[in-house]
Amino acid sequence: MAAVLQYAVLAHVPGELEPGGFSLSNFREMMKPLYAGVFLDTLRICFLTAVLSLLAAYPLALALVRAKNPYLKSAILIISVTPLFLGEVIRTYAWIIVLGTRGFVNGALSWAGLIQQPLQLMFTETGVLIALVHVTLPVVVIMLAAAISHIDRDLERAAAALGARPLRVFLTVTLPLSMPGIIAGLTTGFAWTFSAFATPQLIGGGRVNMVSNLVYSLGFASFNFPFAAALSVAGLILTAVALAGFRALLRPLNRVATR
Secondary structure (H helix, E strand, O other), rough: OOOHHHHHEEOOOOOOOOOOOOOHHHHHOOOOHHHHHHHHHHHHHHHHHHHHHHHHHHHHHHHHHOHHHHHHHHHHHHHHHHHHHOHHHHHHHHHHHHHOOHHHHHHHHOOOOOOOOOOOOOOOOOHHHHHHHHHHHHHHHHHHHHHHHHOOOHHHHHHHHHHHHHHHHHHHHHHHHOOOHHHHHHHHHHHHOOOHHHHHHHOOOOOOOOOHHHHHHHHHHOOHHHHHHHHHHHHHHHHHHHHHHHHHHHHHHHHHOOO
């Protein structure tokens, strides 16, 4: 980390691998619309991925904790957690096969008569979002399941005994009490997505720019290591600020849930 900070405040010398002297020009350069736009796009993709992962993970985590059939519970656990044992690159290549013009998604939609022409899912933000949600889903499921497993079922039974319908029990008891897991899942999903490289690089194909891909391009294509280091530092600071904002917004709900 110290080496990255050191490089971030050094000047880039075109045509040279060694940086020049002290300079803050790298931080001024990233304020240009091109680089500011990449930061904003990255934040938006991270936020969408975190929210979509949470929405997909909550039913799985709830079923994992509450399922009475051990075979069903084992199946949910395998489906949810097994992807963690595969590398991000392997999972991303699997999504390339699924999302391609001749992949499973287009094949199924065409067979059902829902589309006439293949959908363009590769090299689009939609495809990147789908793959990133799959990458972050297992860890969000684990965090939610841990929170849900600590909920006292007697509280839910008491609410039901007082006449609350299942949906109201969920909204007023289960959901608030699982807020610690929701906060942990959102923040982890956001941070995990911000640092993702292989998925946006392979699925996006250079058309969906995120900070991690820009840093790679600057470092290993342009050999502008000082600017790449400055972007990395800015990305780290921005991630910390965003996570702090997440926690600040959700802290009142978490305080209510833990009373």
